[in-house]
Amino acid sequence: MKIWRSALTGALFMIGTTATACAATPYVSGSVGIAMMEDSDFQSPGIDDASIPYDTGMAVTLAAGLDMGYTRIEGEVGYQENGIEESDDLEVAITTFMVNGYYDFELPASPIKPYISAGIGVADVNAEELSLGDDSSLVLAGQLGAGIGFAVAPALTLDARYRYLMTTEAEFDGDTDLSIGSHNVMLGLRLGL
Numbered sequence: 461m462k463i464w465r466s467a468l469t470g471a472l473f474m475i476g477t478t479a480t481a482c483a484a485t486p487y488v489s490g491s492v493g494i495a496m497m498e499d500s501d502f503q504s505p506g507i508d509d510a511s512i513p514y515d516t517g518m519a520v521t522l523a524a525g526l527d528m529g530y531t532r533i534e535g536e537v538g539y540q541e542n543g544i545e546e547s548d549d550l551e552v553a554i555t556t557f558m559v560n561g562y563y564d565f566e567l568p569a570s571p572i573k574p575y576i577s578a579g580i581g582v583a584d585v586n587a588e589e590l591s592l593g594d595d596s597s598l599v600l601a602g603q604l605g606a607g608i609g610f611a612v613a614p615a616l617t618l619d620a621r622y623r624y625l626m627t628t629e630a631e632f633d634g635d636t637d638l639s640i641g642s643h644n645v646m647l648g649l650r651l652g653l
Contacts (some may be wrong), residue, residue: 484526487534491619491648495519495540497552498641512638514552517542519644523560527652532562536579540625540642553586554640556601556625564609571611577623579603585630585640597630599640615652621645 497514517540525534538556558581565574583601607621627640 484528486653487525487527487532487650488653489521489523489525489534489619489648489650491521491621491646493519493644493646493648495542496643496645497542498639498643500552501639502637513545514542515545517551519642519646521646521648525560530564530566532560532564532575534560534562536560536581538625540644542642552638552640554625554627554642555584555586557581557583558601558603560603573609573611573617575607575609577603577605577607577621583625583627583640585627585638587630587632587638597632597638599627599630601625601627609650617650617652619646619648619650621648 495517497517499514500512502510502512519538519540521536521538523534523536525532536556536558538558539553541551541553544550544552558579560577560579562575562577567573580600580602583599584596585599586596603623603625605621605623607619609617609619612618623644623646625640625642625644630638630640632638
């Protein structure tokens with residue numbers, strides 16, 4: 461619960477600080493990286509509490525937003541897939557729709573700009589291949605992260621970041637629950653328009 465409160469507070473703070481901006485530069489961004497899902501707690505009738513371990517998977521995001529200098533706000537669509545350990549064909553796929561806020565730290569006379577981020581939205585957790593009844597579950601999602609932007613040109617930034625993605629428990633057929641948490645390390649580009 462503390463993580464959810466922190467994610468929501470951070471997102472609201474970053475969104476709130478953008479309201480005072482006089483000028484904003486629109487941007488688009490994309491990133492790819494690795495997704496390291498935490499073992500999921502699995503609860504279902506007839507099965508004692510179990511844990512599902514995952515292989516390292518891949519993650520991609522596309523976003524569009526506004527840069528107001530020290531703060532940014534964006535809408536982001538993300539997708540990640542993680543196979544289940546010791547299985548060739550079982551996987552869990554997550555599609556996210558997030559509103560993210562960023563706070564950039566200015567370093568004088570440097571092309572490097574560290575930042576922190578928080579976001580909130582929804583995630584469609586697809587576990588069709590696990591035969592859980594319903595194919596997918598729409599759940600509340602949040603993320604916290606940090607990264608470094610490196611200006612390679614006046615309107616182009618190379619971006620390296622870490623984020624922790626978490627969701628409320630995904631429910632399938634009303635009585636099967638799956639917990640979701642993922643550590644993602646990503647590399648991307650941000651283009652000012």
